[in-house]
Amino acid sequence: MVLIQGPSLLAQVVARTRERVTERRRIFPIDKLQVTAPTPTGRRPFAQALTRPGRFNVIAEFKRRSPSKGSLRADLHPVQVAQAYEIAGAAALSVLTEEEFFGGSLEDLREARGATLLPTLRKDFIVDPYQIWEAWYAGADAILLIVAALSDAELSELHATAVEVGLDAVVEVHDRVELDRGMAAGARIVGVNSRDLRTLQVDLDTAFSLASLVPAGVIKIAESGIKTGADLRRLREAGYHAFLVGEHLMTSPDPGLALESLIKSAAVASPNSQPRVAVKICGITSVEDGLAAVRAGADAVGFVFWPSSPRVVDAATARRISQSLPPFVSRVGVFVDASREQMASVADEVGLDLVQLHGSESPAQVAAAPRRGIKALRVGQDFDSTQAARFEEQASAILVDAESGIAPGGTGQRFDWSRARALRSQVSHLILAGGLDAENVAEAIATVRPDGVDVSSGVESSPGKKDAAKMRAFVEAVRKAEA
Numbered sequence: 001m002v003l004i005q006g007p008s009l010l011a012q013v014v015a016r017t018r019e020r021v022t023e024r025r026r027i028f029p030i031d032k033l034q035v036t037a038p039t040p041t042g043r044r045p046f047a048q049a050l051t052r053p054g055r056f057n058v059i060a061e062f063k064r065r066s067p068s069k070g071s072l073r074a075d076l077h078p079v080q081v082a083q084a085y086e087i088a089g090a091a092a093l094s095v096l097t098e099e100e101f102f103g104g105s106l107e108d109l110r111e112a113r114g115a116t117l118l119p120t121l122r123k124d125f126i127v128d129p130y131q132i133w134e135a136w137y138a139g140a141d142a143i144l145l146i147v148a149a150l151s152d153a154e155l156s157e158l159h160a161t162a163v164e165v166g167l168d169a170v171v172e173v174h175d176r177v178e179l180d181r182g183m184a185a186g187a188r189i190v191g192v193n194s195r196d197l198r199t200l201q202v203d204l205d206t207a208f209s210l211a212s213l214v215p216a217g218v219i220k221i222a223e224s225g226i227k228t229g230a231d232l233r234r235l236r237e238a239g240y241h242a243f244l245v246g247e248h249l250m251t252s253p254d255p256g257l258a259l260e261s262l263i264k265s266a267a268v269a270s271p272n273s274q275p276r277v278a279v280k281i282c283g284i285t286s287v288e289d290g291l292a293a294v295r296a297g298a299d300a301v302g303f304v305f306w307p308s309s310p311r312v313v314d315a316a317t318a319r320r321i322s323q324s325l326p327p328f329v330s331r332v333g334v335f336v337d338a339s340r341e342q343m344a345s346v347a348d349e350v351g352l353d354l355v356q357l358h359g360s361e362s363p364a365q366v367a368a369a370p371r372r373g374i375k376a377l378r379v380g381q382d383f384d385s386t387q388a389a390r391f392e393e394q395a396s397a398i399l400v401d402a403e404s405g406i407a408p409g410g411t412g413q414r415f416d417w418s419r420a421r422a423l424r425s426q427v428s429h430l431i432l433a434g435g436l437d438a439e440n441v442a443e444a445i446a447t448v449r450p451d452g453v454d455v456s457s458g459v460e461s462s463p464g465k466k467d468a469a470k471m472r473a474f475v476e477a478v479r480k481a482e483a
Contacts, residue, residue, distance in 0.1 A: 008198035009067055013101050014149045017125045020099070030130050033137060044119035046142040046168040047189060049091045049328050050219050050242035054276045056232050056266045057091035059121060059221065060259050061246030062112055064096070065103035068200045072250040082112035084256025085249075087353050087372050089263050091328055092142075093118040094244055098125055106138045113139050117327040117351060121170060125149055129161040142168035142189075147178040148197060155185040170221060174206065179213055190214050191244065195224035204231065211238040229265025236266075260396075264428070277445060277482055278452035279475050280332060280431070281459060281466070283311035289466040290321040296471035297479075300330035302356065302454070305338070305346055310463035311456065318350040332356050332374070344370035354396065367394035374431065378403040379415045388427050398427045399454060402434035414440070417447040424449050438473035442481035453478060 050057050062081045065071050082093055093116060095109040096102045104124075113120040122140040126132065127149060135143050145158055155171075162169040163186075171187035173179045174196060182190060192214075194206040202225040214220050222235045223244040232243055245262065252258035267276070281293040282302030293301050303318040304311045313321075322331050333352040335343055337359030347355065347370050356374040357366060366373045375395040377388060380403030388398050400420045402413040414435025423430055432450040437458030444453065457463070459470040 009101075009200065010146075010149060010197040013098065013125050014127060016100055017098070017127055021128045021130055024134075025128075025130050030133060033130070033133050043166060044117070044141045044327055046092060046119040046121065047219055048326070049119050050189070050221065052091060052328055055091065055328075056236065056263050057242040058089070058232075058259060058263060059092045059094050059242055059244040060085035060088075060090040060249055060255075061094040061096065061123065061244060062108065063102060063104070063246050063250050064108070065101075066247060067101050069247070069251075071103070072247065073255075076250075076255070078108045078112035079115040081250075081255050082116045082118070084254070085259055086116040086118050088256045088260035090118060090259060091242060092121060094121040094123045094246065096123045096246070098123075106134060109135075109140060110138050113141075117322075119327055126158060127154065129158060132158065132161045132165055132167065136165045136167060140167060142170060144170050144172055144191070145182075146172045146197070147182050148172075148174060152181060152184070155181065159185045159187065172223065173210070176210065176213060179210060183215065183218075187218065189219040189221065191221040191223045192240075193223040204235075207235060207240070208238050211235075211240060214239070226262075229262055229267070232262065232266035277450060277478050278431075279478055280330075280452060280454045281456070281471060281474075282332070282334065282433075282454055283309075283456040283460070283464060284321060284466065285311055285313050285317070285464045287321050287324045290325055292466060292468040293471055294325055294329055296468065297475035298329065298471070299452075300332050300354075301325065302332045302334050302456070303350065303352075304334045306334060306336040306358070315346045315349045318346075322351045330354060333371075334358060337361065340365075340368055340370060347371050356399065358401075363390050363394045366391055372396040374399050376401055376433075379419050379434070383419055386426070388423050392427055397429040397431050397451070398423065399431040399433055401454075417444050420448050436474075438470065438477045441474060441477050445478065445481040 062078050095112050097104040097106050097109055109122055119141040121142040122135040123144045126143055126145055132143055143162055159169050170189045170191045171182040172191040172193050173182050174193055192207045192210045194204050195202045204225045207222045220240045221242045221244055222240040226243055226245045227248045249255040249258050278299040280300040280302055281298045283304055284290045284301045290301055303313050330353045331351060332354045333346055334356045343355055352371055354374055355369050355371045358376040366375050373395050374397045375391045376399040379400050402415040430450045431452040431454055432444055432448050433454035436444055436453055436455045455474055459466055459474050461467040
C-alpha cells in the first residue's frame with residue numbers, strides 16, 4: 001500500500017507513474033528488456049564521488065520543468081548543461097526523467113551522461129523494479145527511491161533490485177519516521193529533502209534536524225532549498241557529504257556559472273581558517289602515472305600538447321589516460337599559442353575540462369577558448385602584477401610560473417614567491433607553479449596563499465616519468481601546510 005493521504009502532488013505523480021509503467025511493461029516486458037539490454041560496462045562510482053574529502057560535493061541537476069514554477073529553462077539542452085556543470089566542478093549529475101509533471105525523459109539522461117564523465121542519478125518516482133532496469137538500460141549509475149511514495153515492502157524490494165542491478169540507491173526521506181523506514185530497508189545513501197512533496201514547501205530546518213539522526217557510515221545528501229555558499233557550509237558542518245541543487249541552477253542565466261559561483265562562495269574561509277589548496281600534477285604521459293597521481297590525492301592532472309616539451313602527449317594517448325581516471329579529477333590541457341580550432345579538437349577528443357594557456361594569448365583569446373581557461377603568467381625581473389587584471393574576467397584562474405626562456409613550465413625553476421603575493425588581492429583564483437616539490441611547497445603556500453599548486457618536474461624520476469612516492473609526499477606536504 002502506498003503511504004499517501006489526500007490528493008497531493010506526490011499522490012498524483014505516483015498514480016500516473018504506475019499507469020505509464022504498466023503500459024511500458026505491456027509493450028516491452030521486463031524479461032525482454034533484461035535480455036536485450038547491453039552488458040553494463042563503464043559504471044561510474046556515484047557513492048565515491050559524493051564523499052571526496054575537503055570538497056563541496058554538489059550533485060547538479062538538469063530539470064526542464066517544475067509543477068510549482070512551470071517551465072524553468074526551455075532554451076537549454078541537457079548536453080549543454082551537463083558539460084557546464086562538469087567544468088564548474090560538479091561531483092555528480094542528476095537528471096529528472098519524469099515525463100508528465102516535470103517534462104523529463106530517459107533520453108535526457110542518456111544524452112547528459114554521454115556528454116560528461118560524471119556519475120549520473122536517475123531522479124524519478126520509482127515505484128516498480130521495471131524502472132530500475134530502465135535506468136540500467138539508459139546508463140544511469142544511481143536511482144532515487146522516495147520513501148513517502150512506497151510501502152515498506154516496495155521500498156525493500158526496490159532497494160534490493162538496485163543492488164542486484166548494480167546501481168547505487170539514494171533513499172529520500174522527509175522526516176524521522178521515513179528515515180527509520182529507509183534504514184530498515186538497507187539504505188546506504190540517504191537524501192534528506194527539505195521540500196515537502198505534498199505541499200511543495202521548502203524548509204532547510206528539515207535537513208538540519210535530521211542530520212544527526214542518520215547513522216554513522218551512511219552517506220548523507222542534503223536536497224532542495226540550497227541557494228548560497230553559506231547554505232552549503234552550514235549543511236556540511238551539520239554532517240552532510242553532498243548537496244543536490246536543481247532549481248537554483250536551472251533558473252540562473254548560466255547554470256554552469258551559477259554552480260561555479262556557489263562552490264567558490266562556499267569555499268570562502270572563515271577569518272581563522274585556511275581554504276583547501278587544490279593540487280594539479282602536470283605532464284602526465286601514461287595511464288600508470290595518471291592513476292598514481294589520483295591515488296596520491298591529485299585534484300587535477302595536466303596533459304601537455306606543446307610539441308617542444310619533453311612531456312608532450314598526443315590526443316589519442318591523453319584520451320586513453322583520461323578514460324582511465326575517475327570522473328571527479330579535472331583534466332587540463334596545456335597549450336602554447338594554439339588556435340581555437342586546435343584546442344577544440346583536442347579538448348573534444350580527450351575530454352578536457354579546462355585549457356591552460358602558456359603563450360602570448362590575449363584576454364580575448366582566453367575568453368574565446370573552447371573550455372574554461374587558466375592563463376599562465378611568467379614571473380621574471382620585469383613582472384608587473386597588474387597585468388593579471390587584464391585576464392580576471394576572461395580566465396577561470398591565473399597561474400604564475402617562473403620565467404625561463406621559451407619553455408612553458410616544467411623546468412624545475414622557482415622564482416621569488418613574494419613577487420606573486422600581490423596577485424592574491426587582485427585575482428579571484430590563483431594557482432602557483434614553478435620549482436615546487438615536497439620540500440618547499442609549504443613555504444610557497446605560506447608566502448602566496450594560493451588557491452591551487454601545480455607541480456611537474458618536482459614529482460618526477462625523469463622528464464615525463466612521474467614518481468609515485470614523490471607525488472604522495474607532495475600532496476601530503478600540501479595538506480599539512482593547510483593545517
